[in-house]
Amino acid sequence: MHKKMTITLDEAVYEGLWRTIGKRKMSQFIEDLLRPHVLGKSLDDGYKAMAQDQAREAEAMEWTNALAKDMANEAR
Template identity: 50%
Template structure:
């Protein structure tokens, strides 16, 4: 079921949405942007997708292990 929502935005942003996204497609565009931030099951699916990206995970692991040395040498 869909619900109607009234949102007030700057005229320049509205014009940009109509130009780039197109009239009649703005609601779907905004819903697709907002959904992962408010629906947890989509957030979990996004984490699974990120975890399945082996190149990204390898780079993230290398980065995190590279910062361990920084912690040991912090001045405080």
């Protein structure tokens, strides 16, 4: 569930954010920046646990390689 919040930014900061990130992606960008500072290390611990799952990592690597191959074929 998401909550709506209004924040105030310097105009130059807002324009830079809009130029760099894009209008529809600003909220997610800000959330991604804030998340590790407000949720503590639980997220980091979860990522570490996932990285230790060798079967999951092998499947992720296979998927990534297949995607890269598809993109290379599409570029031709």
